[in-house]
Amino acid sequence: GENVEQHPSTLSVQEGDSAVIKCTYSDSASNYFPWYKQELGKGPQLIIDIRSNVGEKKDQRIAVTLNKTAKHFSLHITETQPEDSAVYFCAASGSGNTPLVFGKGTRLSVIA
Amino acid sequence: GAVVSQHPSRVICKSGTSVKIECRSLDFQATTMFWYRQFPKKSLMLMATSNEGSKATYEQGVEKDKFLINHASLTLSTLTVTSAHPEDSSFYICSARDPAGMGAFFGQGTRLTVV
Numbered sequence: 128g129e130n131v132e133q134h135p136s137t138l139s140v141q142e143g144d145s146a147v148i149k150c151t152y153s154d155s156a157s158n159y160f161p162w163y164k165q166e167l168g169k170g171p172q173l174i175i176d177i178r179s180n181v182g183e184k185k186d187q188r189i190a191v192t193l194n195k196t197a198k199h200f201s202l203h204i205t206e207t208q209p210e211d212s213a214v215y216f217c218a219a220s221g222s223g224n225t226p227l228v229f230g231k232g233t234r235l236s237v238i239a
Numbered sequence: 240g241a242v243v244s245q246h247p248s249r250v251i252c253k254s255g256t257s258v259k260i261e262c263r264s265l266d267f268q269a270t271t272m273f274w275y276r277q278f279p280k281k282s283l284m285l286m287a288t289s290n291e292g293s294k295a296t297y298e299q300g301v302e303k304d305k306f307l308i309n310h311a312s313l314t315l316s317t318l319t320v321t322s323a324h325p326e327d328s329s330f331y332i333c334s335a336r337d338p339a340g341m342g343a344f345f346g347q348g349t350r351l352t353v354v
Binding site: 159161163168169170171172173176216218220224226227228229230231232 | 245270271273281282283285288332334336342343344345346347348350
């Protein structure tokens with residue numbers, strides 16, 4: 128089955144700097160790669176996703192890149208703000224109604 | 240994005256009682272929903288896949304008689320924790336994939352505390 132590795136487990140950045148979180152996956156059949164932001168006591172919120180037919184996707188300060196050959200994808204947050212502080216999870220799954228397999232999460236702290 | 244609504248957000252129950260958690264897809268039909276469990280400072284662990292009109296598929300190690308799943312309609316799945324014990328205390332989260340865009344969305348989660 129699919130296995131997703133996520134690094135780093137914790138990340139501290141100064142406000143205004145960029146943050147990068149990286150994930151690798153094992154199943155070459157996976158074709159959907161979402162990123163979630165989870166705040167304390169809340170469910171995960173989808174912030175951006177990418178599919179295997181796309182190499183990069185950007186939404187304002189957030190971007191995701193995908194390298195299918197190397198089986199890794201990354202989340203990039205630019206101009207970080209204190210409200211970006213949260214736990215971020217990457218995930219991978221196949222098409223259709225297949226469940227997501229999650230990475231272990233990255234606790235991002237943005238220091239004002 | 241698509242909306243998945245989960246209720247209740249928080250519940251406290253006595254040992255031995257049962258608790259039902261509801262998960263609704265508000266603006267799309269979901270033939271499949273997923274139930275996850277999350278321990279403090281840990282990632283989400285898939286418990287089961289809920290299939291509309293048929294039996295749920297449980298992950299290895301998850302007791303199907305303890306965690307009853309019903310997916311009676313295309314917009315509602317329920318998870319019932321039966322004969323709850325303190326070790327069942329956890330954060331339970333449901334998810335559904337929007338068939339139009341195939342995005343995966345989560346409910347707000349339910350914090351279950353068994354005393």
